[in-house]
Amino acid sequence: MVDNTDWYVYRGTGRVAAHPVAALPEAPPWRRFPGTGEASRPTDDGGEGDRRVGRTAVPRVPHPDEVAMVNAALLLRRPLLVTGDPGTGKSTLAHLIARELGLGPVLRWPVTSRTTLKDGLYFYDAIGRVRAAGGGPGDADIGDYIHLGPLGTALLPYDLPRVLLIDELDKGDIDLPNDLLNVFEEGEYPIPELVRIAGSHPEVRVLTHDTGGEAVIRGGVVRCREFPVVVITSNGEREFPPAFLRRCLRLHVEPPDHEQLGRMVAAHFDDTHGVDVAGLIRRFLERREEVGGGLAADQLLNGVHLAVRLATSGAYRADDDLPAVLEAIWHPLQAESG
Known part of the structure; x- marks a missing residue:
């Protein structure tokens, strides 16, 4: 389906509308x-x-x-x-x-x-x-x-x-x-x-x-x-x-991929200086694969927020501080079967 028709009023960019849409396409x-x-x-x-x-x-x-x-x-x-x-x-x-x-x-x-x-x-x-x-x-x-x-x-x-x-x-x-x-x-x-x-x-x-x-x-x-x-x-x-x-x-809706997760983090955090966001996303995706899915995107946001706070306090050591905590935060939402 092409997207150059006049009834395509939604683009999915996430941007705030400067003004409400004037009207929707005419209903059947x-x-x-x-x-x-x-x-x-x-x-x-x-x-x-x-x-x-x-x-x-x-x-x-x-x-x-x-x-x-x-x-x-x-x-x-x-x-x-x-x-x-x-x-x-x-x-x-x-x-x-x-x-x-x-x-x-x-x-x-x-x-x-x-x-x-x-x-x-x-x-x-x-x-x-x-x-x-x-x-x-x-x-x-x-x-x-x-x-x-x-x-x-x-x-x-x-x-x-x-x-x-x-x-x-x-x-x-x-x-x-x-x-x-x-x-x-x-x-x-x-x-x-x-x-x-x-x-x-x-x-x-x-x-x-x-x-x-x-x-x-x-x-x-x-x-x-x-x-x-x-x-x-x-x-x-x-x-x-x-x-x-x-x-x-x-x-x-399929689970978000690396690029989508990166844009989501960027939309929620003004400053991630000192935090390896790409590395966190990679770890998140590996964890999601390890547990067989069932991880929510907001669990990644929790991990990034924790890393940002550690970085702000000068205590951020990606290899030492985060793995155990992230494993606890990134627990599967769906109960394991068997």
């Missing part, structure tokens, strides 16, 4: 949604992008498959299912997209074995409302006790899509992928507590997943205008239903 007719109004998006991610991607201006060199699949997901308005070993940067992809296109903070939904669809959509604190009203709540204040979750917030009617990270979906209940299908297809969901009072209160202001965020819900239904950029990660602990896979685009 069957992926256009009728959300009205305009939800307010925050612009400050609290440094999360820098923490995940790095602070410096060192350009990232992405794999061509990554660029192709992200742009295809943006064009088709479909979720992107990202698979690969733990620690290969699957979650970071959501932050790269948000950073490069200027789409604001990433909405993160970490999935556990107890996660349900409603957890991602909204939470209604009925008990808190009753207590606050002394046993006789009025409908007018109900919005103070409805808090949209990350998925629910991503589906608000933004002019440009929000980026939603559904992290480690394979850890969730077996029914959760199927439960997501209707929301992914329709781009909307009802809040029954608001639907019931829509006649008397057609507009209700509720809390969103963003810190201090609020949004107005009309008629008790949240409808997106632009389908969110949904990045779903999986460590491959189980397979997903065919109906779910049919609605997603798939990207497999």
